[in-house]
Amino acid sequence: MTITLTSLDNLEFKVDKDVAERSVLIKNMIEDVGESDSPIPLPNVTSAVLKKVIEYCEHHRHDPVPVQDESDDPRKRSNDIEEWDMKFMQVDQEMLFEIILAANYLDIKPLLDVGCKTVANIIKGKTPEEIRKVFNIVNDFTPEEEAQIRKENEWAEDR
Amino acid sequence: MDQTCPLEIPEIQRIIGSFLDMGDLLVCARVCRSWHETFKRLIWIHVVLRMPGPQFPSYHEQIRAHAQHIRSLTIPYCPFQDSILDEIGCTLLETLNILPPNDLVGDLSKGSRNGLRRRPFWDSLADLISSNKRSLRHLKLQMSIPIVQRPHPTPSFWEAALGPSPFSLSFVPSTLLERPRLRTLKLCRLVLSLESWACIWNARTFLETLHIESSVIASDDLFFNAHGDSDSAAPDAEETTLQHLTLAHLRGMTALDQLRCIIAPCLALKSLCWQLHPRPHARDREAPLAFGIRPRWVPQWSQLESFYFSGKNESFHNHDSLFSVILDQLPINSCSSSSNNTIDHINNNFNYNNNINNNNRISTLRGIPRKENGEDNSILRKWHTPTSGFGGKAYMSLERHFGSIQDLDLSFCENVTSTMVQEILCSCPVLVHINANTIHIDDIQRATHDSQEPRPWVCTRLRTWCIFIDMAPKPSNSQVNSSSPFFTKTKPSLTTRAQQYQQEQRDVFERLALLKDLESLDLDYNFPRPNRGRTGQQATAGPKTLIWDLEHGLDALKALTKIQTIAFIRNRADAQHIPMASVEWMIQHWPRLYKVDGRLGKQKANESMLLRLLRECDIETG
DSSP states (O other): OEEEEEOTTOOEEEEEHHHHTTSHHHHHHHHHHOSOOSOEEOTTOOHHHHHHHHHHHHHTTTSOOOOOOOSOOOOOOSSOOOHHHHHHTOSOHHHHHHHHHHHHHHTOHHHHHHHHHHHHHHHTTOOHHHHHHHHTOOOOOOHHHHHHHHHHTHHHHTO | OOOOOGGGSHHHHHHHHTTSOHHHHHHHTTTOHHHHHHHHHHHTSEEEOOOOOTTOTTHHHHHHHTGGGOOEEEEEOOSEEOSHHHHOOOOOOOEEEEEOOOTTTOOGGGOSSOTTOOEEHHHHHHHHHHHTTTTOOEEEEEOOSSGGGSOOOOHHHHHHHHOOOTTSTTOOOTTTSOOOOOOEEEEESOEEOHHHHHHHHHGGGTOSEEEEESOEEOOOHHHHHHHTOSSSOOOOSSOOOOOEEEEESOBSSOHHHIIIIIITTOTTOSEEEEEOOSSOOTTTTTSOGGGGGSGGGSOOOSSOOEEEEEOSSSOHHHHHHHHHHHHHHSOOEEOOOOHHHHHHHHHHHOOOOTTSOSOOOOSOOTTSOOOOTTOEEOOOOEEEOTTSOOOHHHHHHHGGGTTTOOEEEOTTOTTOOHHHHHHHHHHOTTOOEEEEEEEEHHHHHHHHHOSSOOOOOOOTTOOEEEEEEEOSOOOOOTTSOTTSGGGOSSOOOHHHHHHHHHHHHHHHHHHHHTOTTOOEEESSTTOOOTTSOOOSSOOSSSOOOOOOSGGGTGGGGGGOTTOOEEEOOOSGGGOOOOOHHHHHHHHHHOTTOOEEESOSOSSHHHHHHHHHHHHHTTOEEO
């Protein structure tokens, strides 16, 4: 059975049901609406991003569904991204952010994790100033605040 | 499209933070205000309590200020603590670890504040646990050697942590109480008195994981006989939630008592890891493990997926019967299975020798019930019994589980024959890891050239191979198929023997080449050394390793593109010679190879060139 998804810019994408259901949001929508041919609107996602998301879901359509873990996860690794996923994520920063937002909105946990791992790998080893530069973040601390924070956490840098 | 940057959304910041280590989290907390809010919480999730150096006087105040963010707290033990624990103010802890005292973390009893307000450690800890009762899930207590010199948790501590034991006056049946939320309990190097043990044992009604290691349970004949009476041992009526049980190197209880009183009553077990202490209990000889196979004491597990056992202090004969009984008792659950199709698919595509009849259909695999849709299937996934008496009886009981077994360790089990190993490889379709003794070329040849039914290795998902392949023939005996041209009794000439040997080598390589998911190939671990057991039948001459060169068919292995590590014979005296061409071939055809272990030749001089070549290609060498 195929599902039709409509992007923000009104482009239609036909996907198989099991591919579309990698998104928990879409899965729940389908369950609520029942058997219907009408397309599912996704006003928060542009066609370029939706195309990438569908590509990911199609490649991973046979993966087991991730189990919800109620407890706080212990530190997780970010160096275990599969080859295909790594190539998939070789996009410019804007697209990377849009994929993350789309994965968050559509509730596709594995894609969200891969996107966040990619960002984590960008952050690793950088100084605060370098991070601000890469992500265009404004430093809204006063110098006193910055010094204060530095001091508060000094003990942890020992480890 | 929403213009929000995902890096401003706290939930996404948290997910990113979960992949960063402490150093990066500290950096992230300094980037901007919104990041600081989120990352500061992540920084304080895991805390190790210790005496700060003089340059961080406000460390304990910091902890108190962030107490609500702390989810996991690690505390070093000390006999008295100086009010730090009492004042810490955490109420949302999920994990609590008590470690042995450690020079790095300092001594909490030498606090700088009120020396007068000292309390015994266990009392303060009991209070801390009580304040966190709703959230605490994992508790780990670890003392150091020697065991008896350190004071151990008092019974009142156990009551606070796990609820009163059935022997205590304040005991209330758990059905009337709100169930404690603790899920995991790990104890290492403790001395457990009877009352303490009673509390812990009672906790099996709500714990999921219980792990007891290198500890002493002060057992008492009377207590345990009442507990699991020899004549009326119905399994405990109380519902147990325990799913994962580890008993490692327990002292103070015979092996039989451990089985009867602790292990067997846990009916809901999914995984068991049981390591007997190397020094047997004084009464082990009177009550050997063999008694455990009496019907009324046999564990009736219905959900066991993983079994690990190691223990050398019992006679091997006992092991074989015990394993056999346990395996027989594991039920086969009904579920539909599609691995049947996998086996057919493998058989249809297996064609590795043009001389053999191409129509390789095999009607049944010995020992596995034919699985139609909806028919029964075992759930046993992992079976590790290294250096044990696993033998013929247990093997026959294991056959029912061939369809489900994924992880098998039968290394250094003297009674495991090469024929058994060959059968396993031919019958277990979902096998992922195997560690077994030795497989002889004779058994491989028989499966290949048997005129009726050539039988491939069906374990095509195998990732780890740890079996020694012995190319020396076994002594000729009645099992040999005398009609096959390769087992002629007349002495073959030198050329035919050489050809025969080449062919045998190729056969092995071609078989290995079918294991396309293989990541780790260890040809040494189970190498039969004089002080270790060998497989059931001894070879005529010494063991003979696979010749690792292209003339003998190494090229077939280029199909193993996922190989990451390989181990050759590690003992210099028995080492095989690996020619340079083979090493170059490996580098060229195995892109993921990162480690080559073992000796590459008998002479150090020859070897050093090969090692250099490997290191230049970023491959670790052993």
